[in-house]
Amino acid sequence: MKSNSAIYKVFIATSLDGYIADINGCIGFLDIFPAPEGDDMGYNDFIDRVDAILMGRKSFETVLSFGIPWPYTKHVFVWSNTISDIPEELNSKVTFVKGNINEVIDHVHQLSFYNLYIDGGKTIQSFIQENLIDEMTITTVPVLLGEGISLFANSNGLKKFKCVANKIYPNGMVQNRFIRI
Numbered sequence: 428m429k430s431n432s433a434i435y436k437v438f439i440a441t442s443l444d445g446y447i448a449d450i451n452g453c454i455g456f457l458d459i460f461p462a463p464e465g466d467d468m469g470y471n472d473f474i475d476r477v478d479a480i481l482m483g484r485k486s487f488e489t490v491l492s493f494g495i496p497w498p499y500t501k502h503v504f505v506w507s508n509t510i511s512d513i514p515e516e517l518n519s520k521v522t523f524v525k526g527n528i529n530e531v532i533d534h535v536h537q538l539s540f541y542n543l544y545i546d547g548g549k550t551i552q553s554f555i556q557e558n559l560i561d562e563m564t565i566t567t568v569p570v571l572l573g574e575g576i577s578l579f580a581n582s583n584g585l586k587k588f589k590c591v592a593n594k595i596y597p598n599g600m601v602q603n604r605f606i607r608i
């Protein structure tokens with residue numbers, strides 16, 4: 428259950444037609460228009476404003492598949508009801524959480540993390556369905572994928588947001604920050 432001091436934020440990139448990955452779960456479209464040299468497009472500022480990350484199991488597996496050094500500076504909770512084995516080298520950096528959304532939230536809050544970056548399509552949708560997302564930074568990549576994993580599938584009725592910041596990057600991407608009203 429969400430506590431009054433909890434804040435849940437999204438920072439994600441989508442295609443023009445609202446997909447976060449193609450039909451095969453690939454995110455190659457994110458690299459079509461490379462980020463401006465030396466510009467992280469707001470990522471580090473965003474990460475500084477959260478206590479921990481809660482991501483879905485599929486996003487976790489995607490990150491592992493990159494074969495790169497662990498990229499996160501904040502503790503990562505991975506939501507899964509099917510796996511619980513943490514790679515040994517990530518023991519102090521990753522915690523698996525299971526159950527329904529309230530059980531997952533309770534688990535994370537019990538460990539004193541309240542300001543969370545929510546990541547992964549199904550995971551974000553689960554929070555959206557309960558109208559729990561307080562802030563969304565969405566970077567739009569100007570491509571149409573036609574099909575894929577939709578960010579806002581099953582968003583379950585009207586939810587209102589207000590755009591509080593926007594920026595057009597030289598690479599043609601557009602970033603909007605919304606807060607829930």
Ligand SMILES: NC(=O)c1ccc[n+]([C@@H]2O[C@H](COP(=O)([O-])OP(=O)(O)OC[C@H]3O[C@@H](n4cnc5c(N)ncnc54)[C@H](OP(=O)(O)O)[C@@H]3O)[C@@H](O)[C@H]2O)c1
Nearest residue numbers: 440447448452483484485486507508509547548549550553
């Ligand atoms: N464009 C971007 O910026 C961006 C960012 C992040 C991710 N992605 C892409 O998005 C894709 C992953 O998104 P996704 O939608 O497939 O999955 P996801 O949210 O990353 O992971 C889904 C898994 O999380 C657990 N889960 C999430 N919500 C749940 C709920 N309500 N109840 C029970 N379990 C729940 C389940 O794990 P179990 O099945 O183990 O129980 C579920 O299968 C990847 O291709 C990734 O590359 C793109």
